[in-house]
Amino acid sequence: MSDKIKFLMEGKECTGKPGQSILQAADDNGVYIPRLCYHPDLKPGGSCRVCTVNVNGRNMAACTTPVADGMVILNETEELRDLRRALVEMLFIEGNHYCPFCEKSGNCELQALAYRLKIMAPRFPYMFPERKLDATHPAIFIDGNRCIQCGRCVRAAEEVDHKPILGFIGRGVAMRIKAGSSKGLAGVEIGPEDACVKVCPVGSIIVRETAYRTPIGKRTYDHQPIGSDIEARAPES
Amino acid sequence: MQEINLKALQGEIKAIAATEGNQRTRLINVVRKVQAAYGQVSDPMIDLISEALSMPRIEVEGVVSFYHFLSKRKLGRMPVFLNSSAVAEMMGLKEVAAAFEKAAGIKFGEVTPDELLSLSWTSCIGMSDQEPAALIGGLPFVRLTPEKVFSIIEGLRSGKSPQELVEKLGVGDGNNAHPLVRSMVNNHLQLSGQVLFSSFTNGAALRKAVSLTPEQVIEEVKRSRLRGRGGAGFPTGMKWDFCRKAQGGEHYVFCNADEGEPGTFTDRVLLTEKPELVFEGMTVAGYAIDAEHGILYLRQEYQYLLAYLEDVLEKRRTAGLLGKNCAGKAGFNFDIRIQMGAGAYICGEESALINSTEGRRGDPRDRPPFPVQSGYLGNPTLVNNVETLAAAARVVENGAEWYIVFGSGQSTGTKLLSVSGDCRRPGVYELPMGLPVRMILAVVGAENPQAVQVGGPSGTFIAEKDFDRKICYDDLSTGGALIVFGADRDIMSIVYNFACFFESESCGWCVPCRVGTRLLKAKLEKINQGNGTLRDLAEMEQWGKIMKSTSRCGLGQTAANPELTTLANFRSIYQHRIKEDEYLTGFDLKTAVAEACEATGRYLQDE
Numbered sequence: 066m067s068d069k070i071k072f073l074m075e076g077k078e079c080t081g082k083p084g085q086s087i088l089q090a091a092d093d094n095g096v097y098i099p100r101l102c103y104h105p106d107l108k109p110g111g112s113c114r115v116c117t118v119n120v121n122g123r124n125m126a127a128c129t130t131p132v133a134d135g136m137v138i139l140n141e142t143e144e145l146r147d148l149r150r151a152l153v154e155m156l157f158i159e160g161n162h163y164c165p166f167c168e169k170s171g172n173c174e175l176q177a178l179a180y181r182l183k184i185m186a187p188r189f190p191y192m193f194p195e196r197k198l199d200a201t202h203p204a205i206f207i208d209g210n211r212c213i214q215c216g217r218c219v220r221a222a223e224e225v226d227h228k229p230i231l232g233f234i235g236r237g238v239a240m241r242i243k244a245g246s247s248k249g250l251a252g253v254e255i256g257p258e259d260a261c262v263k264v265c266p267v268g269s270i271i272v273r274e275t276a277y278r279t280p281i282g283k284r285t286y287d288h289q290p291i292g293s294d295i296e297a298r299a300p301e302s
Numbered sequence: 303m304q305e306i307n308l309k310a311l312q313g314e315i316k317a318i319a320a321t322e323g324n325q326r327t328r329l330i331n332v333v334r335k336v337q338a339a340y341g342q343v344s345d346p347m348i349d350l351i352s353e354a355l356s357m358p359r360i361e362v363e364g365v366v367s368f369y370h371f372l373s374k375r376k377l378g379r380m381p382v383f384l385n386s387s388a389v390a391e392m393m394g395l396k397e398v399a400a401a402f403e404k405a406a407g408i409k410f411g412e413v414t415p416d417e418l419l420s421l422s423w424t425s426c427i428g429m430s431d432q433e434p435a436a437l438i439g440g441l442p443f444v445r446l447t448p449e450k451v452f453s454i455i456e457g458l459r460s461g462k463s464p465q466e467l468v469e470k471l472g473v474g475d476g477n478n479a480h481p482l483v484r485s486m487v488n489n490h491l492q493l494s495g496q497v498l499f500s501s502f503t504n505g506a507a508l509r510k511a512v513s514l515t516p517e518q519v520i521e522e523v524k525r526s527r528l529r530g531r532g533g534a535g536f537p538t539g540m541k542w543d544f545c546r547k548a549q550g551g552e553h554y555v556f557c558n559a560d561e562g563e564p565g566t567f568t569d570r571v572l573l574t575e576k577p578e579l580v581f582e583g584m585t586v587a588g589y590a591i592d593a594e595h596g597i598l599y600l601r602q603e604y605q606y607l608l609a610y611l612e613d614v615l616e617k618r619r620t621a622g623l624l625g626k627n628c629a630g631k632a633g634f635n636f637d638i639r640i641q642m643g644a645g646a647y648i649c650g651e652e653s654a655l656i657n658s659t660e661g662r663r664g665d666p667r668d669r670p671p672f673p674v675q676s677g678y679l680g681n682p683t684l685v686n687n688v689e690t691l692a693a694a695a696r697v698v699e700n701g702a703e704w705y706i707v708f709g710s711g712q713s714t715g716t717k718l719l720s721v722s723g724d725c726r727r728p729g730v731y732e733l734p735m736g737l738p739v740r741m742i743l744a745v746v747g748a749e750n751p752q753a754v755q756v757g758g759p760s761g762t763f764i765a766e767k768d769f770d771r772k773i774c775y776d777d778l779s780t781g782g783a784l785i786v787f788g789a790d791r792d793i794m795s796i797v798y799n800f801a802c803f804f805e806s807e808s809c810g811w812c813v814p815c816r817v818g819t820r821l822l823k824a825k826l827e828k829i830n831q832g833n834g835t836l837r838d839l840a841e842m843e844q845w846g847k848i849m850k851s852t853s854r855c856g857l858g859q860t861a862a863n864p865e866l867t868t869l870a871n872f873r874s875i876y877q878h879r880i881k882e883d884e885y886l887t888g889f890d891l892k893t894a895v896a897e898a899c900e901a902t903g904r905y906l907q908d909e
């Protein structure tokens with residue numbers, strides 16, 4: 066196998082490395098594919114489907130599909146944009162997201178992606194589910210209302226922190242994130258420095274007493290849309 | 303729980319875990335045993351299991367909360383699981399459910415104060431030809447009527463065991479009357495063909511196989527053009543070839559007997575009447591792909607067949623058809639074990655099935671890698687449907703030429719159809735591939751049907767205009783289910799039933815399936831309440847397409863089919879119920895105001 070994979074992205078010739086997913090290869094070429102459940106330090110989860118791209122005529126998740134020689138990939142078609150908007154809207158109506166009074170606002174990937182995708186209002190009716198708040202721990206809490214079930218914390222706990230303390234219970238729309246103790250977060254070993262806490266893309270896993278350290282207006286996505294850092298990457302020559 | 307109890311419990315759970323070698327990959331077996339022993343898997347039990355198997359507590363809780371037949375809350379000693387399938391609804395489910403509630407004195411979701419009974423709903427239990435049906439104390443009770451329900455509950459109250467009640471109600475035909483089965487299920491095997499339900503001599507296929515090289519066996523299966531009977535229709539010989547050639551690790555043969563698609567019950571009858579043929583197919587596959595281990599994944603609903611199947615396996619071991627040097631072939635060692643499921647339609651999806659067998663939640667996996675490359679415990683794994691393996695055995699025994707004569711074109715051989723709904727002779731039919739629906743309807747005694755559902759909820763609703771289409775891979779593909787709906791059935795309520803099915807069976811992993819199934823169900827509710835508008839129909843189509851093109855696995859990709867195929871073929875049934883305008887309120891103003899009045903306690907002046 067040659068060590069360079071050639072593929073077409075939006076008509077542009079790109080190269081990737083063996084073992085890379087489409088998403089990773091696109092990143093290296095300065096092409097941002099929207100994503101939520103993917104995190105560069107973790108194995109892909111394939112759950113949000115926001116990274117759906119068109120590969121040789123078929124829709125596939127870019128984070129779980131290996132890049133291959135000769136692939137013709139489309140990323141910015143009107144169809145894909147609408148699919149992604151729909152998926153992000155589904156996440157908004159499925160949970161209880163009140164950005165204006167959420168401490169994560171401005172640092173939230175869900176919110177930032179909604180702005181980038183120019184979502185005005187969801188097309189779906191809100192579900193207003195009953196979700197729980199786990200405030201049993203002195204330093205950290207989990208607000209289930211804002212969880213998007215991306216599984217990043219679960220994977221980080223396992224793969225980076227090497228202590229599988231978080232996971233999903235229930236299934237379907239009733240699936241919820243939970244700490245691995247009958248006492249909730251208070252019963253597990255977890256701290257603000259753990260990867261599983263840091264990787265939460267939204268305001269679900271929060272370190273207490275840090276909410277407004279960075280004032281609104283100076284937060285990650287206040288000035289630049291999400292994905293700008295990737296788009297600024299020069300393609301490898 | 304008191305300290306003293308906890309100590310005792312700890313010992314007991316340790317003992318249960320030990321029966322499974324304290325292996326975390328056997329978690330499903332352990333929690334099933336705990337559930338059976340205590341009627342629940344409570345929080346303290348979850349703690350103890352996680353301790354005994356040295357595995358994270360959250361994984362145990364994740365599993366317990368995933369499967370239908372496991373429960374944190376205590377169920378009755380005789381739990382009743384009444385299945386809510388569409389066919390059951392057609393056959394009097396409502397009256398039967400009411401009878402259960404009346405006889406037990408509790409509602410669904412509750413437990414009687416004496417903890418004898420609990421009433422729960424479950425998805426199709428594979429008895430669509432004899433609905434309404436329920437699992438009571440683990441055994442299937444079929445053709446239920448309110449009278450039968452009262453007598454069953456009375457019997458249980460007077461201390462009779464479910465088995466005694468079955469004996470009283472009468473056992474079914476064929477091997478349902480076998481001493482190790484004794485079930486009231488009937489086969490309803492209406493038509494035996496020449497491939498699957500014809501006479502078969504134990505060992506004939508296997509002896510033929512071992513007289514050939516594995517490559518020759520695969521070649522024969524390839525030449526037969528046999529394709530997977532589980533729904534996807536993947537060429538079987540090619541799959542065997544991929545698996546044989548896959549590098550690394552021991553190879554595994556899985557037989558998929560999860561059979562969860564509502565309206566499908568072909569595996570049930572094959573496993574009841576022809577288990578040897580199925581096991582023989584697994585063994586032949588094992589020889590072909592160089593595997594030593596076979597695993598039959600059996601849905602919990604079919605637990606009543608377990609002792610019987612174990613006995614068949616034991617007899618095959620004694621006969622030298624399993625174990626060391628199978629069928630006298632030096633160096634070919636192969637054995638089969640049975641893995642029970644715990645109630646989850648998604649576990650029929652091959653990678654979810656593998657996860658479940660590894661003791662995990664039944665979430666599907668991302669592909670690649672495919673199971674043939676990396677499946678059970680990371681090893682190359684062949685997953686085939688029950689019928690596929692049985693057919694493969696006959697192919698190897700009699701040759702590809704013999705096989706391809708049955709069937710037509712690219713769809714060779716016979717296909718088992720499980721027919722249910724409005725017809726005179728529901729049951730299993732072994733028919734050549736490629737027959738038109740109209741002909742099959744005549745055979746099963748379906749008069750003037752309004753619609754036929756081909757392939758179960760994930761398949762296609764067709765109307766009269768399509769009855770000349772054929773059952774085969776190039777036209778109407780089905781895992782077996784054919785549900786007939788008579789002229790006066792309400793198609794909308796059937797679609798709604800299917801929507802509820804998908805909502806409750808979605809694993810929840812991916813967004814479009816998890817959320818989309820709920821959204822479609824809500825749309826149907828809105829329409830059924832008379833608040834639907836033209837816009838709702840358009841949105842159902844758009845949203846269904848989003849689910850189709852973005853879902854992670856086949857469940858989400860097909861979950862909108864009931865809505866999409868009825869909107870295409872039965873649009874008028876929707877049009878009769880909606881407000882024929884696009885920009886109308888999606889709610890009823892009067893009802894909404896009344897609700898608001900109720901909630902606030904402030905009422906309108908003039909009322």
Ligand SMILES: Cc1cc2nc3c(=O)[nH]c(=O)nc-3n(C[C@H](O)[C@H](O)[C@H](O)COP(=O)(O)O)c2cc1C
Pocket residue numbers: 529530531532533534535536558559560561562563647648649650651652653685686687688690691855856857
């Ligand atoms: C939601 C879902 C449920 C499935 N259920 C079953 C099943 O009960 N039995 C089955 O054989 N295949 C089922 N399949 C298909 C399997 O994934 C797989 O394709 C099949 O077992 C392969 O065997 P075959 O090639 O012999 O058909 C299901 C697929 C999906 C997506």
Ligand code: SF4
Pocket residue numbers: 648666807808809810811812813815816853854855856857858859
């Ligand atoms: S489509 Fe997604 S949520 Fe639905 S069963 Fe498959 S993986 Fe689970």
Ligand code: FES
Pocket residue numbers: 099100101102103110111112113114115116117126127128129
């Ligand atoms: S980023 Fe690919 S599925 Fe979520």
Ligand code: FES
Pocket residue numbers: 162163164167168169170171173174175176211267268269
């Ligand atoms: S702003 Fe996104 S979760 Fe709070």
